[in-house]
Amino acid sequence: MNIKLVGLTKRFPARGKGTSGEVTAVDSLSFTVPDGKLVGLLGPSGCGKSTTLNMICGLETPTAGQIFFGEEDVTAAPPELRGVGMVFQNYALYPHLTVLQNITFPLENLKGDKKLSKAEMRRRAVETARLVQIEDLLDRKPRELSGGQQQRVAIARALVKTPRVLLLDEPLSNLDARLRLQTREEICKIQRATGITTIFVTHDQEEAMSISDHIVVMKNGVLMQQGEPQQVYDDPANLFVAKFLGTPPINVFDAAVKGGKLYLKGADAPVLDVPGVPDGPVWAGIRPEGFVPDGTGPVACALSRVEVLGRDVSIVCTHPACQADTIRAIIPSRNLVNAADPTVHFALKPDKVFLFDKADERRLPFALSGARR
Amino acid sequence: MDRSSRKAWLYLLPAAALLAVFLVYPVIDVLIYSFEEGFNFASQSYWGTGWYNYSYVLHDPYFLQAVQNTFVLVIITVPVSTGLALAISAALASIRPLRNLYQTIYFLPYVTNTLAVGLVFMVLFQKTEYTDGLVNLMLRWFGAGPIDFINGPHWAKMFVLCFYTIWVVMPFKILVLTGALASVNPDYYKAARVDGTSRTRIFFRITLPMIAPMLVYLVITGFIGAFKAYSDAVALFGTDLNAAGMNTIVGYVYDMLYGDSGGYPSYASAAAIILFVIVLTITCINLLISRRVSEGGVHIQ
Amino acid sequence: MTHTEFEARRKAAGRKSGFLKALTYLALSIWAVVVLFPFYWMVLTSVKSYSAYNSEYVPSFFTLSPTLDNYRQAFTAVPLGGYLLNTLIFAVITTAVMVVVSTLAAYAFARLRFRGRDFVFGLFLSMMMIPNELVVITNFVTITNLDMRNSFPGLILPSITSVFYIYLLKENFEQVPEELYKAAKVDGTSDLKYLWKVMVPICRPTIVTITILKLIECWNSYVWPRLITDDQAYFLVSNGIQQIREEGFGRENVPAMMAAVVVISVPLVLLFLAFRNKIMEGASRGGLKG
Numbered sequence: 022m023n024i025k026l027v028g029l030t031k032r033f034p035a036r037g038k039g040t041s042g043e044v045t046a047v048d049s050l051s052f053t054v055p056d057g058k059l060v061g062l063l064g065p066s067g068c069g070k071s072t073t074l075n076m077i078c079g080l081e082t083p084t085a086g087q088i089f090f091g092e093e094d095v096t097a098a099p100p101e102l103r104g105v106g107m108v109f110q111n112y113a114l115y116p117h118l119t120v121l122q123n124i125t126f127p128l129e130n131l132k133g134d135k136k137l138s139k140a141e142m143r144r145r146a147v148e149t150a151r152l153v154q155i156e157d158l159l160d161r162k163p164r165e166l167s168g169g170q171q172q173r174v175a176i177a178r179a180l181v182k183t184p185r186v187l188l189l190d191e192p193l194s195n196l197d198a199r200l201r202l203q204t205r206e207e208i209c210k211i212q213r214a215t216g217i218t219t220i221f222v223t224h225d226q227e228e229a230m231s232i233s234d235h236i237v238v239m240k241n242g243v244l245m246q247q248g249e250p251q252q253v254y255d256d257p258a259n260l261f262v263a264k265f266l267g268t269p270p271i272n273v274f275d276a277a278v279k280g281g282k283l284y285l286k287g288a289d290a291p292v293l294d295v296p297g298v299p300d301g302p303v304w305a306g307i308r309p310e311g312f313v314p315d316g317t318g319p320v321a322c323a324l325s326r327v328e329v330l331g332r333d334v335s336i337v338c339t340h341p342a343c344q345a346d347t348i349r350a351i352i353p354s355r356n357l358v359n360a361a362d363p364t365v366h367f368a369l370k371p372d373k374v375f376l377f378d379k380a381d382e383r384r385l386p387f388a389l390s391g392a393r394r
Numbered sequence: 395m396d397r398s399s400r401k402a403w404l405y406l407l408p409a410a411a412l413l414a415v416f417l418v419y420p421v422i423d424v425l426i427y428s429f430e431e432g433f434n435f436a437s438q439s440y441w442g443t444g445w446y447n448y449s450y451v452l453h454d455p456y457f458l459q460a461v462q463n464t465f466v467l468v469i470i471t472v473p474v475s476t477g478l479a480l481a482i483s484a485a486l487a488s489i490r491p492l493r494n495l496y497q498t499i500y501f502l503p504y505v506t507n508t509l510a511v512g513l514v515f516m517v518l519f520q521k522t523e524y525t526d527g528l529v530n531l532m533l534r535w536f537g538a539g540p541i542d543f544i545n546g547p548h549w550a551k552m553f554v555l556c557f558y559t560i561w562v563v564m565p566f567k568i569l570v571l572t573g574a575l576a577s578v579n580p581d582y583y584k585a586a587r588v589d590g591t592s593r594t595r596i597f598f599r600i601t602l603p604m605i606a607p608m609l610v611y612l613v614i615t616g617f618i619g620a621f622k623a624y625s626d627a628v629a630l631f632g633t634d635l636n637a638a639g640m641n642t643i644v645g646y647v648y649d650m651l652y653g654d655s656g657g658y659p660s661y662a663s664a665a666a667i668i669l670f671v672i673v674l675t676i677t678c679i680n681l682l683i684s685r686r687v688s689e690g691g692v693h694i695q
Numbered sequence: 696m697t698h699t700e701f702e703a704r705r706k707a708a709g710r711k712s713g714f715l716k717a718l719t720y721l722a723l724s725i726w727a728v729v730v731l732f733p734f735y736w737m738v739l740t741s742v743k744s745y746s747a748y749n750s751e752y753v754p755s756f757f758t759l760s761p762t763l764d765n766y767r768q769a770f771t772a773v774p775l776g777g778y779l780l781n782t783l784i785f786a787v788i789t790t791a792v793m794v795v796v797s798t799l800a801a802y803a804f805a806r807l808r809f810r811g812r813d814f815v816f817g818l819f820l821s822m823m824m825i826p827n828e829l830v831v832i833t834n835f836v837t838i839t840n841l842d843m844r845n846s847f848p849g850l851i852l853p854s855i856t857s858v859f860y861i862y863l864l865k866e867n868f869e870q871v872p873e874e875l876y877k878a879a880k881v882d883g884t885s886d887l888k889y890l891w892k893v894m895v896p897i898c899r900p901t902i903v904t905i906t907i908l909k910l911i912e913c914w915n916s917y918v919w920p921r922l923i924t925d926d927q928a929y930f931l932v933s934n935g936i937q938q939i940r941e942e943g944f945g946r947e948n949v950p951a952m953m954a955a956v957v958v959i960s961v962p963l964v965l966l967f968l969a970f971r972n973k974i975m976e977g978a979s980r981g982g983l984k985g
Contacts, residue, residue, distance in 0.1 A: 078588055079588070080584055080587060080588065093697075094697070094698035094701075095701070096698065096701070097698060097701035097702045097704075097705045098701040098704075099590070099701075099704070099705070099708070100587055100588045100589075100590065101587075101588070101589060101590020102590070102701070105588060106588075107584075107585065107588045109581045109584065109585055110581075111579070111581055113579065113581040113582050113584065113585040115582060115599075115600060115603075116604075117603040117604065117606075126586075126589065126591075126599075127589035127590075129595075130589050130590045130591050130592070130595065178585075182589070398807060398808060398809065399808075399809040399810055401807065401886065402803045402807035402808070402809035402812070403803075403809065405799040405800065405802055405803035405807065406799070406800050406803045406804075406815070408795075408796040408799060408800070409796045409797065409799065409800035409856055409861060410800070412796065412852070412855055412856040413819070413822060413856050413858070415837070416830065416834055416837075416852065416853040416856065417822055417825055417830055417856065417858075418822070419833065420829065420830035420831075420832070420833030420834055420837075421825055421829055421830060423832075423833040423836075424829050424830065424832050424833055427832065427833070481722075482722075482723065482726055485719045485722055485723050486723065488716075488719055489716070489719060489720065489723070492720075496723050496727060497975075498971060499727045499730055499731060500726065500727070500730055501967070501971075501974075501975055501978075502730055502731070502734070502964070502967070503730060504974075504978060505911055505963045505964065505966070505967040505974065506915075506960055506963060506964070507914065507915045507932065507933060507936075507959050507960055507963065508915060508917070508933075509915075509917055509933040509936050509937055510932070510933070510936050510955075510956040510959045510960055511733055511734075511737070511956070511960065513936065513940055513952060513953075513956055514733040514734075514736055514737045514740075514953070514956060515733060517736070517740065517949055517953070518733065518736060524749050524752065525751060525752050525753070525754060526752070526753075527754070528736070528754050531753055531754060561729070561730070561733075564730075565978075566978060569975060569978060569979050570979055573979050618826075622826065622827075622828060624918065625917045625918065625933075628917070628937065629937075632937075632940065632941055633921075633937065633941065644828050647828055647831075647832070648831075648918065648921075648922065651831070651832055651835055651922065652835065652922050659832050659833075659835075659836060662832050663832050666828050666829050666831075666832060667829070669826075669828060670826060670828075670829055673826070
């Protein structure tokens with residue numbers, strides 16, 4: 022079952038004394054989550070992604086717009102009739118109940134013909150616990166569990182009523198770095214095993230990129246771009262998306278286009294052919310892996326240092342047109358750069374360079390000479 | 395003793411001296427008093443030691459009346475005030491506008507002089523030859539006859555005492571419970587809503603267990619406080635509580651010490667120690683029950 | 696289910712919760728009236744004239760001819776002003792001495808190192824369990840033997856110490872980083888100066904809180920003053936009002952008695968309104984009543 026949001030909008034009354042009017046948390050958001058996929062809802066904090074999640078699960082009522090689960094319009098449905106399971110950022114496990122009691126809690130709410138016997142509740146809870154591998158912990162209290170185990174209990178509690186949709190709010194933010202890697206694979210595995218359409222919210226682009234089938238990037242309540250992670254990375258729709266995805270981040274230069282050629286600010290020689298882009302000032306974003314050391318290359322940077330990372334080499338240098346203090350370039354091996362040289366020259370990979378309009382920061386596409394894309 | 399130790403003791407000295415004279419010594423002394431038979435305050439002499447003081451107190455009809463009154467007061471006011479405070483706090487937690495105003499109003503009785511405001515209650519409930527009083531006026535709207543709550547039947551006096559006691563202890567309980575309710579993480583309620591949990595079930599399965607420690611604390615302090623009831627009764631019925639039949643254990647202690655019965659510190663001490671033992675026992679029972687319940691709660695499905 | 700069905704359900708749920716909300720406000724307002732009504736009644740009665748009050752067989756809920764006569768009567772028939780002054784003196788001295796004594800003791804427990812500190816502190820804590828009713832008897836005898844009945848020292852001395860406030864202050868003092876103490880020691884600051892210049896200013900909120908709570912406690916104290924004073928010149932307000940009620944004009948002149956009640960209650964209500972948050976926060980940390 023897919024999830025479709027149509028023009029979803031949420032406005033809150035402005036908080037704080039002396040302020041009036043409203044704050045728009047989510048602004049006419051429309052996108053579709055494909056059936057059975059794991060979708061990352063990504064954006065900086067305060068971008069409206071949690072509000073969106075709350076509207077999908079029914080904790081918040083949209084100001085305008087609609088939410089469809091498959092063909093069904095659930096915009097006005099209360100949470101319990103939507104068939105959603107939700108995992109909260111701090112897990113919200115009831116501290117006075119055991120793991121088993123926490124997992125059976127949602128089942129005990131079922132009424133009428135859906136009502137389950139005690140034995141059936143237990144059977145389902147144990148089955149779900151087995152799925153997330155906590156069947157040995159059923160008699161413990163939440164405070165006796167590690168963060169990762171609590172996370173699994175929370176997932177089990179969300180899954181036990183076999184929801185149509187699983188929602189996770191910042192599922193990894195309360196875990197330490199090592200557990201985070203392990204848990205994100207676990208979430209991925211559980212989602213594959215159950216095939217439930219899953220949406221998770223995160224501000225960590227690496228997390229979203231690594232496990233999502235599909236990512237949705239938001240900023241200030243507005244949809245920036247959506248698609249498969251690799252596709253969004255390779256083809257960002259605007260400067261925000263280009264800057265938000267990728268570690269190390271993209272290097273942004275103040276530049277201009279004249280006669281189909283790209284000039285970095287303050288340099289006379291063109292650095293790249295960009296056919297099809299109208300003349301004028303632009304932002305030029307160059308991915309770290311877009312730099313190719315080349316003694317005759319058009320981009321000359323002052324070398325600060327060379328960091329050996331093993332498989333790759335990170336070259337830290339500066340350029341007057343660059344918006345950040347330093348440029349980071351990632352190259353496969355170090356034998357092309359002499360760390361003692363004061364200057365390093367680069368050629369650019371055209372498919373790793375993106376141009377953006379200076380006014381609205383939209384992407385300005387240009388034709389690539391090669392056939393790489 | 396080195397210099398810094400000496401300095402520390404110097405800082406402690408005022409507090410320690412006062413506590414020793416007015417707290418530690420009296421506790422020991424009161425025990426001794428309670429076993430000195432036939433103590434004479436004027437000559438500071440006594441003629442024997444033993445359990446006579448306890449025996450006297452336990453056979454004194456005034457003391458038995460006081461014990462009975464105190465127990466009735468405790469059994470009525472503690473559950474009623476705690477339950478009412480819980481209901482009011484839960485109601486307060488569910489609203490946003492005007493919440494602060496209500497909280498401020500509800501706290502007012504805490505800062506009032508028990509004796510002074512008690513007189514207002516007396517005036518409200520009293521029936522004199524000039525007027526039946528406001529409460530009786532309202533009773534008449536419901537067709538109930540005038541009752542003198544201050545000088546009338548014992549149950550009526552007990553009712554006023556309980557009513558006033560509850561009025562006085564509510565602010566503290568509401569304050570503590572509102573704080574406890576506010577400290578429950580709202581995510582628990584969100585999680586419960588996603589699962590379609592009903593209001594009642596949320597209250598009994600989530601809210602109540604979460605604030606249980608505070609409830610236990612309130613019940614225990616409530617018991618202790620109610621056992622020490624005294625000035626509420628004085629405010630309503632005057633200082634001669636024995637004559638009104640409304641004395642409390644603490645009132646009996648003070649009356650024995652001074653006042654109309656004239657100084658019998660030995661009897662007062664025996665009564666005070668009996669009170670202390672009762673309070674200690676009840677507190678221990680409370681603690682045991684609350685531990686049993688919180689452990690047993692695991693097995694309640 | 697269809698969208699319209701969900702809409703209908705939500706409307707029904709909204710109506711139900713609106714009804715519940717109205718019911719909640721109604722219940723809360725009823726309790727607010729129960730709380731406020733005695734205050735209203737005491738002010739109202741205090742401005743009814745003596746004759747008007749006594750002619751009302753059915754009490755009226757308002758008066759059209761308010762008078763301040765009762766207040767004049769309350770201050771002239773009994774030394775109410777004297778009671779107020781006594782209470783003020785008693786409350787201020789007791790509180791001031793309590794704050795100083797408690798601060799010194801709390802500082803010793805929190806910062807100074809001495810042998811047996813934890814043991815002594817444990818002893819202090821265990822004293823919190825001693826109920827006032829137990830010690831009052833001996834204190835009464837002690838003060839009587841010292842010939843301090845009907846005197847301010849007799850009133851004040853046993854009322855000063857509060858183990859609980861020492862405990863509160865000690866907890867607060869311990870939150871001040873130890874580095875500050877070490878830095879002050881390195882600079883050669885004396886302990887007393889450090890306490891006065893660093894600890895007290897940092898912990899002022901707690902000190903203010905316990906000051907207010909103690910003031911309230913003193914203003915309302917009844918049992919001890921009643922035992923220790925039988926001379927009207929040393930009566931505090933609680934004893935004064937009781938005296939008025941039983942032997943003074945309170946027996947027949949209810950409006951004048953209510954005027955006295957208003958006069959006694961107003962200072963505390965004003966104090967409460969001025970320090971609402973402090974008092975409520977302090978009370979929730981360690982209640983006096985209840």
